[in-house]
Amino acid sequence: MSYSKDFTVAICGGGLCGLACAVALSRAGISVTVFEASSFSQEAGAGVGLGPNAVRALKGLGIFDAILARSDQPEPIPRLFGFVSAKDPHDFIFSYETKCEDPVALAIYRPAFLDAVVELLDPSIIQFRKRCTSIDVSENGRHVMHFADSTTHETDLIIGADGVRSVARRFVIGELAKDPLIYPNTAAYRGLVPTEDLRRAGVQTELTGRPLCFVGLDKHMICFPIKGATVINIVVFLSDYDKPPQSELPYPWVESVSQKELKEHCKDWGHDPKIILDHLKNPSKWSIHALDPLQNYVRDKVVLVGDASHAMLPHLGAGAGQGFEDVFVLIQLLTHPRTEKSNLSDVLARYNDTLQLRSKLCIACMVSRFIMIQL
Ligand SMILES: Cc1cc2nc3c(=O)[nH]c(=O)nc-3n(C[C@H](O)[C@H](O)[C@H](O)COP(=O)(O)OP(=O)(O)OC[C@H]3O[C@@H](n4cnc5c(N)ncnc54)[C@H](O)[C@@H]3O)c2cc1C
Numbered sequence: 001m002s003y004s005k006d007f008t009v010a011i012c013g014g015g016l017c018g019l020a021c022a023v024a025l026s027r028a029g030i031s032v033t034v035f036e037a038s039s040f041s042q043e044a045g046a047g048v049g050l051g052p053n054a055v056r057a058l059k060g061l062g063i064f065d066a067i068l069a070r071s072d073q074p075e076p077i078p079r080l081f082g083f084v085s086a087k088d089p090h091d092f093i094f095s096y097e098t099k100c101e102d103p104v105a106l107a108i109y110r111p112a113f114l115d116a117v118v119e120l121l122d123p124s125i126i127q128f129r130k131r132c133t134s135i136d137v138s139e140n141g142r143h144v145m146h147f148a149d150s151t152t153h154e155t156d157l158i159i160g161a162d163g164v165r166s167v168a169r170r171f172v173i174g175e176l177a178k179d180p181l182i183y184p185n186t187a188a189y190r191g192l193v194p195t196e197d198l199r200r201a202g203v204q205t206e207l208t209g210r211p212l213c214f215v216g217l218d219k220h221m222i223c224f225p226i227k228g229a230t231v232i233n234i235v236v237f238l239s240d241y242d243k244p245p246q247s248e249l250p251y252p253w254v255e256s257v258s259q260k261e262l263k264e265h266c267k268d269w270g271h272d273p274k275i276i277l278d279h280l281k282n283p284s285k286w287s288i289h290a291l292d293p294l295q296n297y298v299r300d301k302v303v304l305v306g307d308a309s310h311a312m313l314p315h316l317g318a319g320a321g322q323g324f325e326d327v328f329v330l331i332q333l334l335t336h337p338r339t340e341k342s343n344l345s346d347v348l349a350r351y352n353d354t355l356q357l358r359s360k361l362c363i364a365c366m367v368s369r370f371i372m373i374q375l
Pocket residue numbers: 012013014015016017018035036037038047048049050051054130131132133161162163164165166167188190235286288305306307308314316317318319320321322323
């Protein structure tokens with residue numbers, strides 16, 4: 001088979017960002033293989049909100065239409081959050097005014113997103129149940145991925161799309177550096193509830209329109225419709241802001257918990273959230289980890305995208321969107337007509353510059369907002 005470039009790419013992790021990379025590279029005629037640790041059967045059946053930046057990046061990558069077709073939403077629409085008191089009588093605390101010219105967004109069932117993208121790929125490109133355990137450099141200067149099943153794979157370029165507990169990040173930051181992974185004392189309880197059940201049980205708040213956030217003290221609940229508004233995606237966040245962030249918790253970070261535990265935490269909430277929690281059978285609890293900003297996103301020819309490089313608390317759901325921005329930038333650079341094996345290091349340095357700049361801009365934005373709030 002002939003390829004458009006004289007280098008090969010391996011992607012570590014076939015999640016949202018890894019698969020988006022794989023589609024764009026294979027469409028550009030670049031030799032690419034995805035190594036995914038799971039068999040996809042463990043993928044959490046939850047919803048994911050794709051904001052305007054995610055929509056723009058996915059359109060730029062040419063995969064938006066396939067995702068829209070699987071989203072049960074006929075077209076992307078403005079999806080600005082409304083904020084409602086969790087206590088009775090659920091007054092609106094803050095409501096963005098929604099105008100039809102607002103940037104559009106989409107909500108999708110996460111496995112449906114993955115199915116839509118996998119369908120765009122030649123099945124021989126993805127290898128499942130391949131957990132990468134380490135990365136090193138061979139004598140001829142290529143990169144070698146080592147897997148838990150004792151096999152190896154040699155390639156010119158590795159894209160680390162292996163999420164928040166990234167093995168590729170370990171290579172990029174160096175074996176001796178302190179991993180920037182932190183536990184900011186926030187847990188998320190997730191589940192899906194049929195819309196009709198909530199209506200019948202007497203929930204008054206309209207849940208099938210814009211995404212809603214029920215606001216409590218150090219806790220809140222996000223609700224948004226998926227699957228043609230027949231199901232409401234629910235995520236309850238509990239945060240302890242008094243404690244400083246801790247280092248990584250023991251794995252696994254996702255566990256099934258009793259409904260009773262969750263209801264106990266939210267017993268001061270009012271009528272509608274209480275009914276919603278009554279219907280949240282078998283919730284899963286996620287200990288949410290995040291990353292302190294990295295100094296570098298590239299080392300040699302190993303490059304990080306998505307949560308591997310900037311996992312964040314999922315308030316207002318922005319993580320995947322920022323990951324698709326990474327993928328868009330990286331793909332523009334790798335598929336550029338002048339990119340070839342001999343100048344890959346320079347090309348990746350431009351990617352590194354872009355992510356560093358974005359990180360500085362994000363910090364500057366946060367500081368200026370903080371100052372404005374104080375004033
Ligand atoms: C509760 C919650 C709600 C969220 N809601 C939203 C939302 O609404 N909108 C939004 O934009 N973002 C949301 N996010 C964030 C979003 O889920 C992440 O930003 C996004 O999944 C990152 O995609 P990724 O491809 O980088 O990593 P992941 O989706 O984590 O994928 C990584 C993949 O790599 C595989 N892998 C891991 N280690 C290895 C290894 N060693 N070898 C091979 N494969 C490996 C994993 O199995 C996985 O398939 C939410 C996050 C949480 C926790």
